[in-house]
Amino acid sequence: MPLLLLDLDDTLLDRAGPFRAWGERFLAGIGAQAADIDWLLAIDADGRSDRWDVADAIRERYGLLISSLDLVEELHDAVLTQSRLDPLVACALRIADDAGWVPVVVTNGIVRQEDARIRRTGLNSYLADWVISEEAGFGKPDPRIFALAARRVRMPLHGAWVVGDCPETDIGGAAAVGLPSVWLHRGRTWTDPRLAPTRTVDGVIAAVAAVLAA
Incomplete structure (x- = not known):
């Protein structure tokens, strides 16, 4: 055995499918360019990047007021709920x-x-x-x-x-x-x-x- x-x-x-779907919805929700999904997928690196680093990169690029903690939780939940x-x-x-x-x-x-x-x-x-x-x-x-x-x-x-x-x-x-x-x-x-x-x-x-x- x-x-x-x-x-x-x-x-x-x-994981790639649910994360991409979340990313497209998120970017549309903040008024970002649809093409930015390629940047987000590169930053995520198939989930190998630290979630806090991804959250900080998103906040910095778009000047978001959402806390890193809340964004990290959203990143986790996006994959969990759609798996x-x-x-x-x-x-x-x-x-x-x-x-x-x-x-x-x-x-x-x-x-x-x-x-x-x-x-x-x-x-x-x-x-x-x-x-x-x-x-x-x-x-x-x-x-x-x-x-x-x-x-x-x-x-x-x-x-x-x-x-x-x-x-x-x-x-x-x-x-x-x-x-x-x-x-x-x-x-x-x-x-x-x-x-x-x-x-x-x-x-x-x-x-x-x-x-x-x-």
């Missing part, structure tokens, strides 16, 4: 489980937000456990967070696979701990010459198929 270590944002749960579990993703996780794999989420983020998203969407029903960087005290690509995930379900890391969309944290993390990986390309081309994923696919369903085939 090997481990299947899965990223959360834009792997199991869509949905794709039934096909749930089916893929069930197939992996039936095949003897143990799915565990390993994600960088804030416990309050990520735990709420996992439970609110019902994703928890398809997981053996999940590890969030804030709670762990370290995050991907640090090998310790993958080792912690294995300990949480009392399983060895040997034989595990890592699945995710981020070259640095997911694929880089897999390489750091010596595990094979599946990269969800999301329309991008791999550019890092230092390492490469074991497999490249377009979504979770194809990722699970690749792992089972291997």
Whole structure:
């Protein structure tokens, strides 16, 4: 029964879609140019930027009087309330489980937000456990967070696979701990010459198929 270590944002749960939708509504609400969505997405960096830094950048660019705290809360809630579990993703996780794999989420983020998203969407029903960087005290690509995930379900890391969309944290993390990986390309081309994923696919369903085939 090997481990299947899965990223959360834009792997199991869509984050890019809800964040973009919120950004477009927010920018329209303050009278900003529609094209500014590209700036906002760049500042957000697929959620890898600190929320406080994003909030401060928005306030400074548009001279907003809203407090950073309120804007950070809005950024959190925008993704939380709009997150949905794709039934096909749930089916893929069930197939992996039936095949003897143990799915565990390993994600960088804030416990309050990520735990709420996992439970609110019902994703928890398809997981053996999940590890969030804030709670762990370290995050991907640090090998310790993958080792912690294995300990949480009392399983060895040997034989595990890592699945995710981020070259640095997911694929880089897999390489750091010596595990094979599946990269969800999301329309991008791999550019890092230092390492490469074991497999490249377009979504979770194809990722699970690749792992089972291997």
